[in-house]
Amino acid sequence: MGDFLRIVIAILVPPLGVFLSVGLSGAFWLNILLTLLGYVPGIVHAVWVIAKN
Numbered sequence: 001m002g003d004f005l006r007i008v009i010a011i012l013v014p015p016l017g018v019f020l021s022v023g024l025s026g027a028f029w030l031n032i033l034l035t036l037l038g039y040v041p042g043i044v045h046a047v048w049v050i051a052k053n
Contacts, residue, residue, distance in 0.1 A: 003050060010046035014039075017046045021053050 010017025018031040027049050035042030 006050045007047055010050055011043055014042035014046035018049050021050050 006017050006020055009020065014035045015028060015032050018028050022028060027045075031042055031045050031049070034045050
């Protein structure tokens with residue numbers, strides 16, 4: 001799956017984008033927490049994780 005598609009998914013559903021990149025790791029659970037605290041921090045973290053990998 002291409003990075004562009006993962007980033008689009010991350011914008012729509014941030015935890016799903018992170019899950020597709022790293023699976024059930026700490027980054028996934030952190031992203032769920034950030035998304036619950038605010039949608040924008042979840043998106044920023046998800047795009048960062050996808051770009052890093």
